[in-house]
Amino acid sequence: MNYSRLREKLINELIKEGVLRTPKVINAFRMVPRELFVNEGFRELAYVDSPLPIGYGQTISAPSMVAIMTEELKPAKGDKILEVGAGSGYQAAILAELVKPEGHVWSIEVIPELAAYAERNLKRAGYSEYVTVVVGDGSAGLPENAPYDKIMVTAASPGIPEPLTKQLRCGGRLVIPVGRLHLQVLKVVTKDLKCQVSMRDSVPCVFVPLVGKYGFREPDLKLL
Ligand code: SAH
Numbered sequence: 301m302n303y304s305r306l307r308e309k310l311i312n313e314l315i316k317e318g319v320l321r322t323p324k325v326i327n328a329f330r331m332v333p334r335e336l337f338v339n340e341g342f343r344e345l346a347y348v349d350s351p352l353p354i355g356y357g358q359t360i361s362a363p364s365m366v367a368i369m370t371e372e373l374k375p376a377k378g379d380k381i382l383e384v385g386a387g388s389g390y391q392a393a394i395l396a397e398l399v400k401p402e403g404h405v406w407s408i409e410v411i412p413e414l415a416a417y418a419e420r421n422l423k424r425a426g427y428s429e430y431v432t433v434v435v436g437d438g439s440a441g442l443p444e445n446a447p448y449d450k451i452m453v454t455a456a457s458p459g460i461p462e463p464l465t466k467q468l469r470c471g472g473r474l475v476i477p478v479g480r481l482h483l484q485v486l487k488v489v490t491k492d493l494k495c496q497v498s499m500r501d502s503v504p505c506v507f508v509p510l511v512g513k514y515g516f517r518e519p520d521l522k523l524l
Contacts, residue, residue, distance in 0.1 A: 303335045306347035310363060313349070319367040328370070328397040334363070337390035337421045356411050358508055360388040361454060365505060372488050372502055373450050373475045375399055380445065382467065383407040384438035384510070385454035389418030389431070395452070396422075396430035405431045406445055408438030410511060437512035441467040448472060456484045456507035460499075461514035470495040477507045481520060 311329050314320040320329060335346040338360060342352045351359040361369075369391070375381060375398040383392050386409035395405045409415040415435045422431050434442060439461050441451070446467035453464070453476040460476060468474055471493045477484035486502035509516045 301335075301344060303333065303346065307334070310347040310349065314364060314367050317364065319364045319371070321371055324398060325367065325370050325394075328394045329363075329367070331397050332390065332393045332427075333425055334390060336425045337388040337393070354388050354414065354417065356414055358387055358411070358414060360390055361507070366391055366394060368503055369452060369454070369475050369486065370394055370398070372486065373452050373473055375403075375450055378402040379449040380447075381405045382438075382442055382445070382448045382451045383454060384441070384452070384464075385409065386415055386418040386433050387454065388414075389421040389425075389427075389433070391452070391454055392418065392431045392433075393422055393425055393427045395450075396427045400430045403430070406434060406442055406448075407431055408434045408436055408442050410435070410437055439510050439512035439514035443467060450474070451476075453477065453510065454507065455510035455515070456481065457510040457514065458516055459514070460487065460489060463514070465489065465491065465497055475502075477505050481509055481516065482506060 320326050338346045338352050349364050351362045354360050379399040381395050386407035392405050392407040412435050415433050419433045422428050441463045447469035449472050451474040456477045468491050472491050474489040478487045486505050489499040491497050
């Protein structure tokens with residue numbers, strides 16, 4: 301399987317569709333081998349624009365969704381970033397590529413087995429130095445390393461958890477899918493230098509649910 305050819309083809313499609321826009325983000329997509337972040341049985345599909353199962357009922361997001369969220373977050377060299385929902389570790393690797401070498405990504409994952417999976421994948425791809433995977437409920441953020449320049453939530457949330465806007469630096473940005481269980485809108489929250497919070501809607505999207513303190517409640521999750 302010639303992964304670099306497939307990768308380049310997908311990148312060109314995403315550029316044509318207008319979801320990949322900035323040279324830095326395009327370069328990050330070139331640098332991160334997505335085939336190392338999908339389960340062995342799905343390797344040939346690594347460069348198809350679709351989410352793929354990673355076990356435990358969770359998925360690695362579609363490349364176009366990773367592109368849209370990354371473009372909206374605008375990660376910059378040196379940024380401290382919090383990701384909620386490590387999953388496969390792919391999105392964390394893309395973020396790491398954009399903030400390294402001075403920046404750092406903390407990625408929190410509630411399913412311990414997936415946290416280990418993300419860590420393994422990140423190590424193989426050469427990003428462990430720039431990403432710290434933490435096991436826990438990230439719906440309340442990760443106060444230890446706050447404030448963050450950027451925060452990205454990669455699971456569907458019923459609202460914008462207050463601890464996340466609190467843990468965002470003034471001048472920072474938060475990207476989070478907010479809505480109902482089967483349909484959300486990607487919200488882009490900005491906190492300006494005077495610490496005023498404002499937000500706007502990006503695109504409609506469908507994510508697996510955020511669980512935990514500020515996530516969906518057990519009775520709702522039973523409907524899945
Ligand atoms: N960003 C991932 C995809 C994430 S899928 C990637 O690039 O592959 C969403 C992930 O969020 C799942 O792994 C799920 O277990 C996790 N998750 C759900 N609720 C969470 C919470 N409260 N804290 C941390 N992780 C959570």
